[in-house]
Amino acid sequence: MKSSAGERFSDRIALGVLTRAFPPELVDEVIAGCGRVERRHRLLPARVVVYFVLAMCLFCGQGYEEVARLLTQGLEREGGRGAWRVPTTAAIGRAR
Template sequence: MRIGILTKVFTAELVDAAIAKHGRAERCRRLLSARLVVYFVLALCLFARESYEDVLRVLTSGIPGSRALARVNRSS
């Protein structure tokens, strides 16, 4: 599963601008940032046959502190 293309096509600046344009910026710091949620939704579209957990695991691999994401509640 190749996720790196997401950040090349949809740069962090572009994602942040879209979040800000629609008034969805975070009011407080959360485990799943708005930017990560956007990338997660895009990855789910690209890898529709994979489980949510697998997509999140691959998406967050290499991110410092991403082990905390393993504790995200399934209902989240």
């Protein structure tokens, strides 16, 4: 089943489960425990990179940009910091 924007309903469910299984507070705690808290605000904060890596596991048949698009749409629906931009493949590669 697809929405008018071409997004599959199952994609929305998968991303919702991801953020509920790994709440932002838990992700931030793990990042801090690894000493990887960012010093500057960037397009790809550490928390988003963690969610991106997890989303790549859920959508293993998709390319980086498609997974990033699904993730940013999911983050916008979850609320938070407002509008998200889909990062480029180069930015994703550097963040990994």
